[in-house]
Each structure stands twice: as C-alpha cells, then as structure tokens.
Amino acid sequence: MSKQETEKVRVFALGGVGEIGKNMYGIEVDEDIIVIDAGLMFPDDDMLGVDIVIPDVSYLVENEERVRGIILTHGHEDHIGGLSYVLKKINVPVYATKLTLGLVEEKLKEAGIHRHAELRLIDSNSRIKLGNTPVSFFRVSHSIPDCVGVCVETSQGAIVHTGDFKFDQTPVDGKHADIGKMAAIGQKGVLCLMSDSTNAERPGTTKSEAEAGKGIKDVFARTKGRLIVTSFASNVHRIQQVIQAASATNRKLAVVGKSMVRVISIAGKLGYLKIPKDLLIDMDEVNKHKPEKVAILTTGSQGEPMSALTRMAKGAHRHITITPNDTVIIAATAIPGNETSVSAVIDQLYRIGAEVIYGSQAVHASGHGSQEELKLMLNLMRPKFFLPIHGEIRMQHAHQQLALQVGIKKERIYIVEKGEVIEFTKQQARRGPKVPSGHVLIDGLGVGDVGNIVLRDRRLLSKDGILVVVVTLNKKTNTIVSGPNIISRGFVYVRESEELLEKSNELVTSILQKCVTENVNEWSSLKSNIREGLSRYLFEKTKRRPMILPIIMEV
Amino acid sequence: MSKQETEKVRVFALGGVGEIGKNMYGIEVDEDIIVIDAGLMFPDDDMLGVDIVIPDVSYLVENEERVRGIILTHGHEDHIGGLSYVLKKINVPVYATKLTLGLVEEKLKEAGIHRHAELRLIDSNSRIKLGNTPVSFFRVSHSIPDCVGVCVETSQGAIVHTGDFKFDQTPVDGKHADIGKMAAIGQKGVLCLMSDSTNAERPGTTKSEAEAGKGIKDVFARTKGRLIVTSFASNVHRIQQVIQAASATNRKLAVVGKSMVRVISIAGKLGYLKIPKDLLIDMDEVNKHKPEKVAILTTGSQGEPMSALTRMAKGAHRHITITPNDTVIIAATAIPGNETSVSAVIDQLYRIGAEVIYGSQAVHASGHGSQEELKLMLNLMRPKFFLPIHGEIRMQHAHQQLALQVGIKKERIYIVEKGEVIEFTKQQARRGPKVPSGHVLIDGLGVGDVGNIVLRDRRLLSKDGILVVVVTLNKKTNTIVSGPNIISRGFVYVRESEELLEKSNELVTSILQKCVTENVNEWSSLKSNIREGLSRYLFEKTKRRPMILPIIMEV
Incomplete structure (x- = not known):
C-alpha cells in the first residue's frame, strides 16, 4: 500500500465549538499531533466568581510525546490566553508570527514560564515540518495584524484551518489576504476545511476596518x-x-x-x-x-x-x-x-x-467575515469535508446552511462538539471515539479547583443567602449548652425580620429538644432535622430557600 | 386671573425612564393626581435572587387622597405587573380597556385583593373626569390588542402619554391607530408629549405584525x-x-x-x-x-x-x-x-x-415604533414640550435627536430620571423638587425586605463563597472549649484543599490563643482579628476573598 492509503488523519476541537472563545484544535496525522491555538474564554453567567475558563488538555498531556507543537493563528486572548496554563502542563514548541509571539512573550513572562518556553517565529510564507507533517500558512485579514490560516498537508489532502478571518478589500496595513494562495491550496486538494463561523448568521459582507x-x-x-x-x-x-x-x-x-x-x-x-x-x-x-x-x-x-x-x-x-x-x-x-x-x-x-x-454609528467593524465571505472561503478551498468551527452551535448550523448553498453535501459536513473526533481514512470520514474535553475554571490562583459542587453552592448562596445555625451540645448529658445562634447573610435584613429569626430560633430549639428527648444523637440526623424543619418553615413564611448550614459544637 | 393662568401642572415618572420596564407616571393638575400604568421590571444581573422589581410609590401613599385613579394603557406586565402591590398600599379606582381589565382581574384574584379593587371599564372613545380633570384616549397599535394613549386636558394644553405604540398599517385585528384623533389633539394644542422611546435607536419603520x-x-x-x-x-x-x-x-x-x-x-x-x-x-x-x-x-x-x-x-x-x-x-x-x-x-x-x-428569519415584529414612526407621532402632536419616556437613557437621548430633527428646540426637551418633576406654569416649564422614587425589590413573599446590604452579601457570597469559623470559648477561664471548626461553602472543594483548610485552622487557633493570652476578650475584636488574619492568608494563597463569618459560642 502506498503512503496515501495508510496515513491516518484525525481532527478534533478541545474548545471553540459550541461556544465563543477558548479556541483549541487538534490535528493528528499518524503519530503527529499538531495543536492550533490555546485560547481562553470568559465565564458564563452561571460560573459565579470564575475569572477565566480554559480548555481541558488532558488528552494532550497523556500524549505529550506525540504533540509536535502548538501553532497560534493570531494574538487574541481567545486564541492565546490559555497558552501559559497549557505550557505548564506540556512542554512543546510554539509557532507564531512576530506580533503574536510578541504578545505571547509578555504573557509568559507574567506567568513566570518565559525561560522554559520554546517560541519559534513563522510568517505566512513559512513552510515547516511538525514531526513528519508539512505545514504551511496563508495570510488572512482580521482585527489584529499578522494573522494566518494553517494548511496541514496530509497524504489524503490538506487540512485547512482558517483561523479568524474576513476578506477586507481595503486593509488598514495594506496587507491583503492571500486569496491566490488559498485558491492554489484549494486546487491542490483540501480534504477538510475548518472555518470560522462567528458571523455565519450575518448576511452580506462585513465592512472594512477602514x-x-x-x-x-x-x-x-x-x-x-x-x-x-x-x-x-x-x-x-x-x-x-x-x-x-x-x-x-x-x-x-x-x-x-x-x-x-x-x-x-x-x-x-x-x-x-x-x-x-x-x-x-x-x-x-x-x-x-x-x-x-x-x-x-x-x-x-x-x-x-x-x-x-x-x-x-x-x-x-x-x-x-x-x-x-x-x-x-x-x-x-x-x-x-x-x-x-x-x-x-x-x-x-x-x-x-x-x-x-456607539453601536451602528459607523465606528466599529467586525473582524469576522459575514455570509458572502464565508461562502467565498468555501469556494476557494472546495473541501471534501467541512467542519464549521469558532462559534456557538447555532452559528455552526448557519455556516452549514452556507456550505449547502455552495454545493457541499450534508453528509460531508460535520457539526462537532468539544472532544468529538472526525477520522479520515482513504478519503472517507467518520466520527471516532471521543477525547476528553471540557471547561477548566480558573478562579484567582486556583486552576480547576472550582467545579460543579462549588458552583452549585455559589448559585444557591447568590439566590437566597445563607442561615448558619450553631449550637453547642454537651454530648454526655445530651443538653444544649449554648445556642442555638442563627446568623443570616444575604437572606433578609435582620432588623426588619426580627420576628422571623426569633421564631426560627424557637423552632430550632424545639427540634433540638425533641431530638435530645428521643435520643437522636447522630449528628447527621440532628443536622438534617434542623435543615428540613427550618427550610420548610422559612419557605412557608417567605417563599425563599436560603442555604441552611447547621453546625453542632461539642463540649 | 383666569383658570388658564392658575392651573398648575406637574409630570413625573416613578418608573420607566432610565430603564426598561416598571412604567409608572404621574400627572398632577392642581389637586388631582392621575397615575398612568403600574408596571413591573425584571431584576438586573446584580439583583441576585430577586424575582421582580416594582416602583417605589411612597409619594402616592403620602398623597393618597389626591390620587384620582390609575389609568392602564395596555395589558403588558411592564405596565400592569405592579398593580396588585400598589393597590395594597393605596385604594384608588383603576381605569382600563376590556382586555386589559380582563388580564388585571386575573392578577388581582391571585393576589387576593380582587374584591376591594374598583375597576372601571373605558374604551378609546371614553371621556372621563378624574377629579376636575378631563381625560380622553386614543387607540394605538402595539403587540397586544386594546391599547390606548392618554390625553389629560389642562388649561395650559393637553398632556399626552402615548403608551407603547407603533403605526401598523396592516393591523392583525383590522383596528388602526386613531391618527385623525391624534392630529386633532395636536391641533387643539399639546403642552407636553410623553412618548415611547423603546425603539428610538432603530432607523426606519417597524414592520407590521402581519x-x-x-x-x-x-x-x-x-x-x-x-x-x-x-x-x-x-x-x-x-x-x-x-x-x-x-x-x-x-x-x-x-x-x-x-x-x-x-x-x-x-x-x-x-x-x-x-x-x-x-x-x-x-x-x-x-x-x-x-x-x-x-x-x-x-x-x-x-x-x-x-x-x-x-x-x-x-x-x-x-x-x-x-x-x-x-x-x-x-x-x-x-x-x-x-x-x-x-x-x-x-x-x-x-x-x-x-x-x-429564530431572529431575523421574519417570524417576529417589534411592538414599538422605530424612528420614522416616532417622528410621525411628534409631528402629529406638535407638542410645546417633549419628554421621551419608556427606555434607557441612551434611548431617551436617541429620541431627543429625533425631536430635534422635526424642529423641537432642545430647551423644550426634558430627559428625566425617576422622581424628577417637570412643572408647567403659564406654558413655561422648569424642573421642580423631586418626588421619592426607586426600586422596590420583591423576593418570594418579601416586598422591600431585600436591600443593598442583603444584595451586597449575596454578591460577595456568589463570587467566592463563605467560610464559617466557629469556636466555643469558656468566658470565665478564657480557654477554647471546642473548635475552631471551619466550614466552607462555595469557596473550594474541601477534598482538594485539605491542606489549605488545615493551615487555616492552625492560623485561627493561633490568633485565638494570642487573643486569649493578651486578654482580648471583646468578641468584636476577636472576630475582626480572625476575619482579617484569615482573609489575608487566604488571599495570599488563592487570590480569592470569600466571606468570612466568625461565630463565637460561649459556655
């Protein structure tokens, strides 16, 4: 068999699909793993207190020896903001253009990992080899200079990743997108196009930055x-x-x-x-x-x-x-x-x-191409398979509609979520087994130590606050030595709710005494009795459900 | 002096300006107070846990004997949703069209105040007198049937309140806006127009509901x-x-x-x-x-x-x-x-x-008129003074721009915030002393018992959670009898942060012992020592600032 028939190609997203931000994609050609971008995302409304979100890169950590490098398409946070965290976990070379590297260096210095990082300068004319896999680039227009799209050459055809792009006919720096080069890549044969869906819902053409x-x-x-x-x-x-x-x-x-x-x-x-x-x-x-x-x-x-x-x-x-x-x-x-x-x-x-x-008053232009530009990219690349990336699912779907319009068959379009893998063999594609993926939440210095339970608590606390119920018991005599004390935060004004809190106190006392009499001296059932009894009473009186935290001190 | 020169007219907003929702306006003609609408608003992002927001009506409560009635322009929540709360505070007649009354009746039943409410049916042809003040109506188009604008007749000219409106040339129910009537009101003389600013930023004409x-x-x-x-x-x-x-x-x-x-x-x-x-x-x-x-x-x-x-x-x-x-x-x-x-x-x-x-796919039409329609309203009414209402400040400003375009002088346009009063005497206008206004937050059954302190606590809790530190002291011997116990909610995973919590425990113990040795037995300073020491330590280790709640039990 010739190489053409044996080389196995896989693509997947660790971030940037089904969401806006934390763009990170993997392209595997046999033993080589090539990573494109390492972005961050700003937290959703329900990620309370979280500062930023980065992709889960455990798949890359597990396969570190096969990761040949990380290519950065441009210097925006949603493409480079996760890099310092990723480089703390895997030590691989980073490829980027001059401005992108300049911005990255500064970030790595701040993170204190500048000295260990292996940063390699490329430009849109570079041709590099990552492992056995040739990679070339093409210039695209976007809202920051020095942006590239990436062309990973495989025996089955090219895997093309557009990065963020628009077609700006009057670019501010006079540097036009490499349309001729894109057309040439298309003519040579594109196995799969991964293209920016951010503005796929917008008709027409994005206006020029000029x-x-x-x-x-x-x-x-x-x-x-x-x-x-x-x-x-x-x-x-x-x-x-x-x-x-x-x-x-x-x-x-x-x-x-x-x-x-x-x-x-x-x-x-x-x-x-x-x-x-x-x-x-x-x-x-x-x-x-x-x-x-x-x-x-x-x-x-x-x-x-x-x-x-x-x-x-x-x-x-x-x-x-x-x-x-x-x-x-x-x-x-x-x-x-x-x-x-x-x-x-x-x-x-x-x-x-x-x-x-502000707003529509002509002082802003998007950096992302609208529908006509996305169709132009599809027509230039004429890919065998198409993966709409960079965007929420509805944007990926809108991009799919555009691909259908230019004649790409639906069965050749893959709308993927994070972690889903598309495998190409003999120029056929199919969904393969998933790789791990997800959100890693960063809160202060903590990376990943805020998860679902902590967030659930923050949500509960934010909604109706907390009532802390403390009582000191003498375990030997089974009597209340001190308390119960009830402290409220974020629930009601204490001054305006004295009666409510007094009644709550009486209720807890009676629950405690009943438990003591009935010899319920399992702390856990004592606590759950207090929680349930007080919760029911407060909901009836206020229609609110504060978190109730019973604490029993023992002397 | 003739009546023309003595009648004193004041207008103000209790809600609906500088915000979207909880529309409520007051028009005073000598001793008569006429209220237009009594809406609710949905809470902002920072009003954590709050269900709905209604206007502060303490001015109306103080002047209840002068309030002649509440006129409802139409049956949307941002115009009627606060009514059941308001009627619990002041008992005044409510005037509305048939559909609006139907929707209101249902709400008042739910609130259990249906029997006491005095509901009076009007239609767009009604002429009523509220106190000594004649009030008439005109039909407008909007996204619910049976909408009216209000014309309050004073000796200085009419005060016209548009309600929510658009000019729909092909209304679904075949009932067109009363353009002829509006023109007649304009010809007779409008002292002040209060007009809907919701879509003042949108060029052109809003498309028809059809x-x-x-x-x-x-x-x-x-x-x-x-x-x-x-x-x-x-x-x-x-x-x-x-x-x-x-x-x-x-x-x-x-x-x-x-x-x-x-x-x-x-x-x-x-x-x-x-x-x-x-x-x-x-x-x-x-x-x-x-x-x-x-x-x-x-x-x-x-x-x-x-x-x-x-x-x-x-x-x-x-x-x-x-x-x-x-x-x-x-x-x-x-x-x-x-x-x-x-x-x-x-x-x-x-x-x-x-x-x-969804979205732009032609299955929705706004209920509010765009710029061309707002200019048409201004031209029909040709008011001496103009108050853009119903909208955030930027929308009020955009509406001001439209008024300038049709020839209203800037000094005759008043952009007001809640509580600001415009007084008209001898056909001159000026800003008068303010009336009380604000947000009343409703959380569960509580009306107004959630305020800034409670919200501040909820915000703190939502960001980094809470650490409760409990210790039982023997006040006589000045010794720690039990604890300190540290319980965390919404801060970190306990399992992944055992060391941090252990160290925190040691820190609190040493602070307590130092205080005990130094005979700091004022609880408040004991607590603030714990709060400050622990807060500093945790911020250094995690860059987070959880709420710290020290509780000292005494035996």
Whole structure:
C-alpha cells in the first residue's frame, strides 16, 4: 500500500465549538499531533466568581510525546490566553508570527514560564515540518495584524484551518489576504476545511476596518471638546486609526489602561503601529492641554467594572473624569454576555451629559467575515469535508446552511462538539471515539479547583443567602449548652425580620429538644432535622430557600 | 386671573425612564393626581435572587387622597405587573380597556385583593373626569390588542402619554391607530408629549405584525414534522396568527405553559381571539396525533429556566420532548438581559438536532415604533414640550435627536430620571423638587425586605463563597472549649484543599490563643482579628476573598 492509503488523519476541537472563545484544535496525522491555538474564554453567567475558563488538555498531556507543537493563528486572548496554563502542563514548541509571539512573550513572562518556553517565529510564507507533517500558512485579514490560516498537508489532502478571518478589500496595513494562495491550496486538494463561523448568521459582507476608521476620523473632525475613545486593546488596526485621527486633528493622545498600554508598547516596538513623534502624552498631562487639543484612548469597551473607562465614568479614576463637554466613542461591540455592562456604561455617560457615539454609528467593524465571505472561503478551498468551527452551535448550523448553498453535501459536513473526533481514512470520514474535553475554571490562583459542587453552592448562596445555625451540645448529658445562634447573610435584613429569626430560633430549639428527648444523637440526623424543619418553615413564611448550614459544637 | 393662568401642572415618572420596564407616571393638575400604568421590571444581573422589581410609590401613599385613579394603557406586565402591590398600599379606582381589565382581574384574584379593587371599564372613545380633570384616549397599535394613549386636558394644553405604540398599517385585528384623533389633539394644542422611546435607536419603520404572521405561516406551510412555536404569552396578535397558521395547515394546536393558557383563555372569552372549533387539544393528547398534524404553542420565548420550552428541550417536560424531527419557531426577540438564556435554548435545540427558526428569519415584529414612526407621532402632536419616556437613557437621548430633527428646540426637551418633576406654569416649564422614587425589590413573599446590604452579601457570597469559623470559648477561664471548626461553602472543594483548610485552622487557633493570652476578650475584636488574619492568608494563597463569618459560642 502506498503512503496515501495508510496515513491516518484525525481532527478534533478541545474548545471553540459550541461556544465563543477558548479556541483549541487538534490535528493528528499518524503519530503527529499538531495543536492550533490555546485560547481562553470568559465565564458564563452561571460560573459565579470564575475569572477565566480554559480548555481541558488532558488528552494532550497523556500524549505529550506525540504533540509536535502548538501553532497560534493570531494574538487574541481567545486564541492565546490559555497558552501559559497549557505550557505548564506540556512542554512543546510554539509557532507564531512576530506580533503574536510578541504578545505571547509578555504573557509568559507574567506567568513566570518565559525561560522554559520554546517560541519559534513563522510568517505566512513559512513552510515547516511538525514531526513528519508539512505545514504551511496563508495570510488572512482580521482585527489584529499578522494573522494566518494553517494548511496541514496530509497524504489524503490538506487540512485547512482558517483561523479568524474576513476578506477586507481595503486593509488598514495594506496587507491583503492571500486569496491566490488559498485558491492554489484549494486546487491542490483540501480534504477538510475548518472555518470560522462567528458571523455565519450575518448576511452580506462585513465592512472594512477602514470604514470604522473613517467613522472615527469624522467624529474627531467635527468634535470641539475632549475625545475619549475605547476599543479592544488588541485591535491594533483600530488603534492605528485612532492615532491617525488624533494626529490629523492636532490632538495629543493619552493611552490609559494596562492592556492598552501593553499592546501599544509591543505593537509599536515591533513595527506594527506607526506613532508620530510627540503625539503620546502621559495621562497625568491630560488636564494640562485644552480639551479640543487632547484625546484619550482607553480600555473598557466591554463595560468591565474595573476598567479605566468605567472608573472615569464613575468619577473613580485617578487622573481623568468624564464631563458633560466630553465626547466618548465606543469603537467596539459588546461580545455576547457583555451587552448589559456595555449598556450600563453608555447610560452612565449619558447621565453625566457626555455625547456618546456607539453601536451602528459607523465606528466599529467586525473582524469576522459575514455570509458572502464565508461562502467565498468555501469556494476557494472546495473541501471534501467541512467542519464549521469558532462559534456557538447555532452559528455552526448557519455556516452549514452556507456550505449547502455552495454545493457541499450534508453528509460531508460535520457539526462537532468539544472532544468529538472526525477520522479520515482513504478519503472517507467518520466520527471516532471521543477525547476528553471540557471547561477548566480558573478562579484567582486556583486552576480547576472550582467545579460543579462549588458552583452549585455559589448559585444557591447568590439566590437566597445563607442561615448558619450553631449550637453547642454537651454530648454526655445530651443538653444544649449554648445556642442555638442563627446568623443570616444575604437572606433578609435582620432588623426588619426580627420576628422571623426569633421564631426560627424557637423552632430550632424545639427540634433540638425533641431530638435530645428521643435520643437522636447522630449528628447527621440532628443536622438534617434542623435543615428540613427550618427550610420548610422559612419557605412557608417567605417563599425563599436560603442555604441552611447547621453546625453542632461539642463540649 | 383666569383658570388658564392658575392651573398648575406637574409630570413625573416613578418608573420607566432610565430603564426598561416598571412604567409608572404621574400627572398632577392642581389637586388631582392621575397615575398612568403600574408596571413591573425584571431584576438586573446584580439583583441576585430577586424575582421582580416594582416602583417605589411612597409619594402616592403620602398623597393618597389626591390620587384620582390609575389609568392602564395596555395589558403588558411592564405596565400592569405592579398593580396588585400598589393597590395594597393605596385604594384608588383603576381605569382600563376590556382586555386589559380582563388580564388585571386575573392578577388581582391571585393576589387576593380582587374584591376591594374598583375597576372601571373605558374604551378609546371614553371621556372621563378624574377629579376636575378631563381625560380622553386614543387607540394605538402595539403587540397586544386594546391599547390606548392618554390625553389629560389642562388649561395650559393637553398632556399626552402615548403608551407603547407603533403605526401598523396592516393591523392583525383590522383596528388602526386613531391618527385623525391624534392630529386633532395636536391641533387643539399639546403642552407636553410623553412618548415611547423603546425603539428610538432603530432607523426606519417597524414592520407590521402581519409580516411576522406571514413568516410563521410560511414555516407552517413548508414544515413536514411537528411544530413548536414560542412567543410572549401576552402577544395576542401573534397567538391569533399561530392559531390561523395551524388551522390553515390542518394541525391541532396544544397550548402549554401557565401564562399562555391563561392569556388564551381570557382573550378568547372576551372575544379578542378567534379560535376555530376543535382546533385546540390538551397537551397529553399531542402524542396521539401524527407529527405533521400537530403544533404546540408554548411559553419560554425568553429562555426562562423553568419555562415549558426549556423543559421540553431538556427532556424534563411531563408530556412533550423535543426530537430531531421537530421544528421550533422562536417568534420573539430576547428582551435586554435575556440574550444569553435565549441563545442557550436555541443552542440546546440545535444540539438535539431540531430545526430552529429564530431572529431575523421574519417570524417576529417589534411592538414599538422605530424612528420614522416616532417622528410621525411628534409631528402629529406638535407638542410645546417633549419628554421621551419608556427606555434607557441612551434611548431617551436617541429620541431627543429625533425631536430635534422635526424642529423641537432642545430647551423644550426634558430627559428625566425617576422622581424628577417637570412643572408647567403659564406654558413655561422648569424642573421642580423631586418626588421619592426607586426600586422596590420583591423576593418570594418579601416586598422591600431585600436591600443593598442583603444584595451586597449575596454578591460577595456568589463570587467566592463563605467560610464559617466557629469556636466555643469558656468566658470565665478564657480557654477554647471546642473548635475552631471551619466550614466552607462555595469557596473550594474541601477534598482538594485539605491542606489549605488545615493551615487555616492552625492560623485561627493561633490568633485565638494570642487573643486569649493578651486578654482580648471583646468578641468584636476577636472576630475582626480572625476575619482579617484569615482573609489575608487566604488571599495570599488563592487570590480569592470569600466571606468570612466568625461565630463565637460561649459556655
């Protein structure tokens, strides 16, 4: 048999399908495992208190000796934010373009694992070999420079992973997507295309980043007072255009917010940002300039409670306070789940009396291609099999509809969830056995020590609070020595509910005395009697179900 | 002086401005207070555990003898949902149209105050007098039948309150908005217009409810399997069109979900729904019919966790389980704050393999007018002063922009927050002293007993959980008799954090012993020593800040 017939190819997602964020994909070619991206995700509403979420990589840990490397498609958090955690578990080389590596290095330094990491620079023209498997790249447009798609060459044809992409006909940095190269890959033969589904529900074509820049420039040109602009720190193209708008209108620019300062520093150093001399000022100099001669570029586009913009709006920022004479440009849209906090900041700005430019007012462009662009990608690649990735299930389904429109047969489209494996043999595909996958929750320094039980408790506590019932018993004499004391947190105002708590106390006392009389001296049944009795009473009186925590002290 | 010069007019909002929901407005004409609507709001994300929110009506309670009545513009929860709470505090007549009264009666029965309530039927042609003040009405289109705008006639001109409205040129019930009447009111002279801002950010014209009906009919016509449709229970027009679609395609229709059953029963009884004989079946009969011969109309359009649709999607509904052969129509959009839960249900339906029709797929139409309609209302009424109401501040500002476009001067537009009062004398307006206003939180049976402290505790608990530290001391001998015991809920997995909890125990013991040695026997300082010491230690080890609750028992 020729190699063509024996090489076994498998693809799977550890994150990024059935969800927005924590993108991480595996491509296996015989013994080689190639990983694409290692992102993080922000927690869902029900992951109370969790800071970030990363993929479960236990499959990679188990097969570490076969993992040839991690390729990063671009420098956004949902593609690189999990890397420092992953590299603590497996020590494998990381491949990325210059800007992406610059952003990654900084993160690894913060995590203290910079020295051990093996970082390898590529560009969109690189051809590398991971194990026995050749890998090449192609440039795509997105809301950060230096983005690549990945082409893993197998004997059955190429596995193509688009990364995040749009087709921007007027890119800010003048670097167009490699359409010719994509067409050539398609002509050579694509076994499977894995393509970005983020905007699969949106008809038409995503507007060019240059249009968002034009919108921002227009606002700069017509505004008399001070300007405050917020965007994603990682949107280097947008930042470049804000810099140009400030420069063109003779305004100094102050950069505020840790991540904004960091990205501008890295992108500037690496040549991805052109910053005119004497444009930037420190934030404590803002008030030294006339309002019409200054602009502020800040974090906070998602309404994050601790971000610089939110603090400026609340009057809680050290140097800058928003005034009724300011104009604020929100040059971003809310990512799903952040709608409420973004609206809250906009409303707060209006409350102050500032002018606010946001939403459909032409100061934002998505970084992801819409339906016509997704169809173009499908037509360029003409894949045998298609996996819609990067998106919630409904977006994957919408992407499937587009694939059907361009003539891909339904049985050749696989909508996968995390951990599902598609195996290719002899150019046929089928679902194989799953690999482990899931959410690893990060809360403070803890990685994975918050799980379902802890979250369930937090949910219960958040809903109706807690009543702690403490009693000290003399185990020998079977008598109450002290208590019961009932302490409430998050349940009711104690002052307004004295009677309720007094009655609760009486109830617990009577339950205890009954138990003592009946010689129920198993602590566990004592506790469950208190829990059930009190819970029933409180629900009847208040229709609430606080957590009840009986504690019995023994002397 | 003539009456014209002496009559004093004041308007204010107790709810519905700077927020979506709990609409409630006051119009004062000399000694008469006329209240418009008494709505509820669903809690914000940070109102943990709260069920609903209603306006603070203490101003009305203080001035009960002057309150001439509450006028309800239509039967939606954000306009009538607070009424049963308000009527428990003030006993005043309620004026509403037939369908609205029907829905209100049911709610008052549930609250047990039906017998005391004084309900008075009006229609859009009624002219009534509240105290000395004449009030008339005009019909508007919205997503429920029998909606009115209110015209309060004063010597200075009319105060017009639009209610919720759109201009639907092809209304489902054939009843058009009273445009001629509105124009006549405008010609006679409007002192102040209070108009619905909900869709002030949307360009163009809102599409007709009939178009949503056509979209639903199209899906019914082309679908081979079983159909499940969800919408707001109160959208009687939409329900009518689902009934017609089922009837036209020879499907039986099962109605599922408490509020859906209730609305259909009331609207059917009062003649607002035409239901063909033999169309409706019980939900336990659904499985007796072939899938292509049955449709289900259900609650759950907002992804509510306990709603019928969510339970059907999770396989937790008693009679109906969604299958891969079903088609589900979500004939509604997510109201702000519900985006995530609606998405979760759509994704769950796709996960099952069902077809899902939602969003922009032409099965929904908003009930609120867009920019062109809002400008039409402004042009019909030609008010001297303008108050954009019903909406978040950004929507009120967007509405202000529209008013400026049609020629209303900025100094005649008032963007008010809850409690702010606009006073009119001699056809001049100014801001007057505020009236009390705010949120009253309802949690279970408790009205107003959950406030900032309780919410702050719930937020803390939800973020990092709680550690309860209990110790029994002998106050006479100043020795530890029992404990310290540390119990954790929602903080860490106990099993995976044994060392951390052990170390915490040692720390607390040493703090206690030090205090005992130093004769710190003030409980409060003992407790704060434990709280601070343990908090510092845990933050250093975990970067988390659980609530720490020290409890000292005395024997």
